[in-house]
Amino acid sequence: MSAAGPILEVRDLHVAYGGIVAVKGVSFEVANGETVCLIGANGAGKTTTLKALTRLLPARGTLHYDGQSLLQRPPHELIGAGMTLVPEGRGVFARLTVAENLNMGAYCRRDKVGITVDRERIFGLLPRLKERAKQVAGTLSGGEQQMLAIGRALMSRPRLLLLDEPSMGLAPMMVQKVFEVIRSVAAQGVTILLVEQNARLALSVAARGYVMESGRITLTDAAPALLANPKVREAYLGE
Amino acid sequence: MDIFIQQIINGLTTGSVYALVALGYTMVYGIIQLINFAHGEVVMIGAMVAFSVITALAGTASPLPPAVILLAGVAAAIPACMAIGYLLERIAYRPLRHAPRLAPLITAIGMSIILQHLALLVWSRNPLAFPQIIDNPVFSIGGAAITGVQIAIILLSVALMAMLTWFVYRTRFGIAIRATAENVHVASLMGVDANRVIAATFIIAAALAAVAGVMVGTYYGITHYTMGFMLGLKAFSAAVLGGIGNLAGAMLGGILLGLVEALGAGYIGELTDMCKWPLMNQVFAERCAADGHLVLMGSNYQDVFAFLVLIAVLVFRPSGLLGERVAERA
Ligand SMILES: Nc1ncnc2c1ncn2[C@@H]1O[C@H](COP(=O)(O)OP(=O)(O)O)[C@@H](O)[C@H]1O
Ligand SMILES: [Mg+2]
Numbered sequence: 001m002s003a004a005g006p007i008l009e010v011r012d013l014h015v016a017y018g019g020i021v022a023v024k025g026v027s028f029e030v031a032n033g034e035t036v037c038l039i040g041a042n043g044a045g046k047t048t049t050l051k052a053l054t055r056l057l058p059a060r061g062t063l064h065y066d067g068q069s070l071l072q073r074p075p076h077e078l079i080g081a082g083m084t085l086v087p088e089g090r091g092v093f094a095r096l097t098v099a100e101n102l103n104m105g106a107y108c109r110r111d112k113v114g115i116t117v118d119r120e121r122i123f124g125l126l127p128r129l130k131e132r133a134k135q136v137a138g139t140l141s142g143g144e145q146q147m148l149a150i151g152r153a154l155m156s157r158p159r160l161l162l163l164d165e166p167s168m169g170l171a172p173m174m175v176q177k178v179f180e181v182i183r184s185v186a187a188q189g190v191t192i193l194l195v196e197q198n199a200r201l202a203l204s205v206a207a208r209g210y211v212m213e214s215g216r217i218t219l220t221d222a223a224p225a226l227l228a229n230p231k232v233r234e235a236y237l238g239e
Numbered sequence: 240m241d242i243f244i245q246q247i248i249n250g251l252t253t254g255s256v257y258a259l260v261a262l263g264y265t266m267v268y269g270i271i272q273l274i275n276f277a278h279g280e281v282v283m284i285g286a287m288v289a290f291s292v293i294t295a296l297a298g299t300a301s302p303l304p305p306a307v308i309l310l311a312g313v314a315a316a317i318p319a320c321m322a323i324g325y326l327l328e329r330i331a332y333r334p335l336r337h338a339p340r341l342a343p344l345i346t347a348i349g350m351s352i353i354l355q356h357l358a359l360l361v362w363s364r365n366p367l368a369f370p371q372i373i374d375n376p377v378f379s380i381g382g383a384a385i386t387g388v389q390i391a392i393i394l395l396s397v398a399l400m401a402m403l404t405w406f407v408y409r410t411r412f413g414i415a416i417r418a419t420a421e422n423v424h425v426a427s428l429m430g431v432d433a434n435r436v437i438a439a440t441f442i443i444a445a446a447l448a449a450v451a452g453v454m455v456g457t458y459y460g461i462t463h464y465t466m467g468f469m470l471g472l473k474a475f476s477a478a479v480l481g482g483i484g485n486l487a488g489a490m491l492g493g494i495l496l497g498l499v500e501a502l503g504a505g506y507i508g509e510l511t512d513m514c515k516w517p518l519m520n521q522v523f524a525e526r527c528a529a530d531g532h533l534v535l536m537g538s539n540y541q542d543v544f545a546f547l548v549l550i551a552v553l554v555f556r557p558s559g560l561l562g563e564r565v566a567e568r569a
Contacts, residue, residue, distance in 0.1 A: 056424050075427040084428060091425040093418045104418050108430035
């Protein structure tokens, strides 16, 4: 493990859907323990970038996680290495119960005791899930499903957590709750790459941010500087 | 003899077999949205392998007890079918996983034809008498007869379905199968190797098909290299009836289809007897006076019922009886 170098390093990433290039040479990095956000308008290529990182889409360029190239690894090997994604639209297994969804997060773990401890910890963090443990996930509200998706990801004890638009489609109250959970996960030392359209919210959690436009990163800075940047204020903060 | 009860018994027997085969269609469909048209041929291979093993062991001076010989037939058929199920997935379907839907479907039909003709080469084009080596006592209940083989088929099917349900709902790998069926990408993010899950699904489906094949051979006393075709179509209809992709649906659909078919076969002669209908017995008065009956469709029309059911489901409830998806809320 290279504590000194970045946990995630992306250089000149290109991703295409057939002939349409959606990500055009993106470079960024995330240091161990950091919370970094990737903001940009709808269609900028944020989800595509995360799918390439998690090997759900073929890509060109350099992808290093923990000092090792990801390009040759299949998606199902990543979670064991400590990297996991909470996908856009949450991706809970609607026909599985809440408890089964959480167990799927721990699919690669064999330490039964540790799994039980983590499940109780997550139930402590997200008490709604405990009440609904035996319900199928499809019956949960959108906010509860987002909580479940995050809880499921935490069940793998990730070192790097990728979050794709956790605020999408949620009522403002619920968004606040989801972000409280993200803050507390970050406080426990989990490295987070947060993708958001809601720039203000993302920059309130992250230390640094990258701005993505039409498949390219056009701006990067510390979060307070981005919040003060006139271009960002105009394009992403609605001012 | 009570026709109604008798046909219920017969229907439960064939329905149990349909259910086992329908589970194979529905599991594979649930995982990769492929209708594996070669599945009926896997059933046929199961029956054929068991036929060969049982025939070889059941010589005139065989020292083995008949039950052991039958079990040996099953024990040979299961791994043989599992291997074929695995090879089908690995060689024929996996390379087409990201191809347009029509390509694997046509491949499945091709595999079905290839397996049929392999069986023709190995086991000849003649119907083969499946050795009836075990005692088949007849019991009477409610004015109808039930044989030992029928009881064994029904009980074994129920046991296998219970085992499958336990496996899919209670074990770690079973839950991974259901997760993969729902969202293969997210399941892979959780560490599930989709290839392993898909291969396992084909293998489990083939094991059930093997048992079903031996049941069919034992029940009807005959095997033939084309037997998988009609059986496969009926089991597929049963899976659609229950809601394709839904395990409980396949079980329910199989049993219901067996019952509909048996009751249909039991009563179609009476129902299409023109002499029993008020207006028609006038029209055919002469024939009715001479024979007393003018049956338009006899029980040899029983195969029609499966497809009537299939058409009715597709028209009135395309998602099947239990095939309702839980909506993912925003
Ligand atoms: N499956 C797909 N096929 C073709 N084009 C796609 C697909 N998914 C996304 N795109 C295109 O790629 C671009 C980036 O999309 P996406 O990564 O989803 O953006 P974001 O997550 O930033 O909103 C968009 O122009 C979108 O239309
Ligand atoms: Mg997106």
